[in-house]
Amino acid sequence: MTRKRRRLWILVACGLGLGSATALALMAFRDTLVFFIPPSEIASKAPAVGRTFRLGGLVERGSVERVNDNGHPTARFRVTDGAGTVTVNYTGILPDLFREGQGVVALGSMAADGSFRASEVLAKHDETYMPKDVEEALKKTGHWNPDEGKPPPPASTWNTLMPKKPDTSKAGG
Amino acid sequence: MDTTPVVTPRPPGPSQPGRSLHRFANPGRFLRISGVALPWVAIIGAVLTAIGFGAGLFLAPADWQQGDAVRMMYVHVPSAWLASGGYFGLAVCSLLSLVWRHPLADLAAAEISTVGAGFTALCLASGSIWGKPMWGAWWVWDARLTSVLVLFFLYLGHVALVRAFDDPTRGYRAGAILALIGVVNLPIIKFSVDWWNTLHQPASIGLTGAPTMHIDMFWPLAVAGFGYIFIFAAIVLTRTRSAVMERRIRGLLSARAERQT
Numbered sequence: 057m058t059r060k061r062r063r064l065w066i067l068v069a070c071g072l073g074l075g076s077a078t079a080l081a082l083m084a085f086r087d088t089l090v091f092f093i094p095p096s097e098i099a100s101k102a103p104a105v106g107r108t109f110r111l112g113g114l115v116e117r118g119s120v121e122r123v124n125d126n127g128h129p130t131a132r133f134r135v136t137d138g139a140g141t142v143t144v145n146y147t148g149i150l151p152d153l154f155r156e157g158q159g160v161v162a163l164g165s166m167a168a169d170g171s172f173r174a175s176e177v178l179a180k181h182d183e184t185y186m187p188k189d190v191e192e193a194l195k196k197t198g199h200w201n202p203d204e205g206k207p208p209p210p211a212s213t214w215n216t217l218m219p220k221k222p223d224t225s226k227a228g229g
Numbered sequence: 230m231d232t233t234p235v236v237t238p239r240p241p242g243p244s245q246p247g248r249s250l251h252r253f254a255n256p257g258r259f260l261r262i263s264g265v266a267l268p269w270v271a272i273i274g275a276v277l278t279a280i281g282f283g284a285g286l287f288l289a290p291a292d293w294q295q296g297d298a299v300r301m302m303y304v305h306v307p308s309a310w311l312a313s314g315g316y317f318g319l320a321v322c323s324l325l326s327l328v329w330r331h332p333l334a335d336l337a338a339a340e341i342s343t344v345g346a347g348f349t350a351l352c353l354a355s356g357s358i359w360g361k362p363m364w365g366a367w368w369v370w371d372a373r374l375t376s377v378l379v380l381f382f383l384y385l386g387h388v389a390l391v392r393a394f395d396d397p398t399r400g401y402r403a404g405a406i407l408a409l410i411g412v413v414n415l416p417i418i419k420f421s422v423d424w425w426n427t428l429h430q431p432a433s434i435g436l437t438g439a440p441t442m443h444i445d446m447f448w449p450l451a452v453a454g455f456g457y458i459f460i461f462a463a464i465v466l467t468r469t470r471s472a473v474m475e476r477r478i479r480g481l482l483s484a485r486a487e488r489q490t
Binding site: 183 | 290291292293294295299302324327328329362363364365366369370371372409410412413417424425426427428430431432433438439440441442443444445446447
């Protein structure tokens with residue numbers, strides 16, 4: 057019995073030591089463990105021109121320009137996090153989820169003119185899973201417009217919403 | 230060769246704390262109880278998973294932004310739950326093994342790690358297939374994906390380590406220590422999406438707050454999740470039963486070999 061208790065305490069002590077060591081290590085690496093840098097930190101950190109990093113934020117509304125550069129689809133848009141904005145140039149195929157107001161992560165580097173030249177653009181989606189008709193119902197009632205780039209309303213207000221039934225009577229209009 | 234007897238009968242003495250745990254350590258009792266339970270566990274698992282998949286594929290609505298690609302969720306999310314949950318089970322078995330020298334926990338741990346590695350592989354593969362059309366990449370080195378890959382390697386390491394020694398008890402001990410060290414990865418996986426900015430989205434379903442998912446998508450996911458739990462349990466039970474029997478046969482064979490010499 058005492059042997060068991062001793063083994064248990066040894067394990068608890070090892071666990072505490074390992075846990076705190078890991079926590080300290082993760083705290084120390086906190087800034088380098090990020091997958092992307094938000095635009096507001098570009099100004100303060102100012103990554104060197106030509107150094108590759110990932111930029112993450114929301115695609116600013118009304119900023120997307122698509123041009124066809126000799127058969128290569130090229131897009132120019134601004135990525136914002138509210139506090140800062142960076143212009144991104146990208147030649148290539150954008151993911152399906154890419155649209156204004158959507159979160160994106162772009163891999164690339166700063167150009168000399170202060171814009172960001174991306175070699176890869178990934179779309180980020182949030183943890184909200186909503187049927188199309190619920191989204192339309194929220195839009196119609198003015199509770200949420202995804203194009204404004206704002207997060208959806210609290211889940212409890214819509215996650216049991218059944219818009220089909222009340223909508224069939226009104227849908228004619 | 231494992232020559233240790235299968236059961237070490239304890240002298241009937243005054244009731245000690247910890248003895249109640251060993252009530253379930255009796256391999257004979259385990260074989261009896263699990264033999265009765267196993268068909269039910271397997272059937273419940275298969276039925277629930279079939280209902281969850283069927284409802285997820287045909288009844289649940291498509292997502293407003295992801296479209297039908299969201300249906301990968303019903304395969305991916307339960308496998309991610311079981312990858313982490315299975316590791317928690319492995320850690321509990323390892324603790325029982327190291328502290329209480331629970332003989333069944335060793336056998337169960339060796340089987341949980343094999344099955345858990347399979348579920349983690351399913352999680353990684355389905356996530357990759359889902360990530361390509363939605364994110365635009367099969368794989369990214371963000372904190373969530375990387376920590377789950379580490380979980381996969383921990384499972385594989387455990388699978389290899391418990392079988393790497395001539396003396397199985399040493400293998401079980403080394404495996405248990407590895408499994409307990411790896412527990413630090415579980416909170417990292419869970420909170421990676423909250424602590425760091427990642428490409429992977431944060432959790433939709435938590436203990437507090439309403440799920441940020443419509444009820445029509447939530448219930449097939451929950452049903453599939455319970456189905457996965459029962460399937461995981463059924464596979465582990467089957468494998469642990471055969472491991473117990475294998476150990477018995479090995480004990481009988483070596484006993485006969487000893488008698489003959």
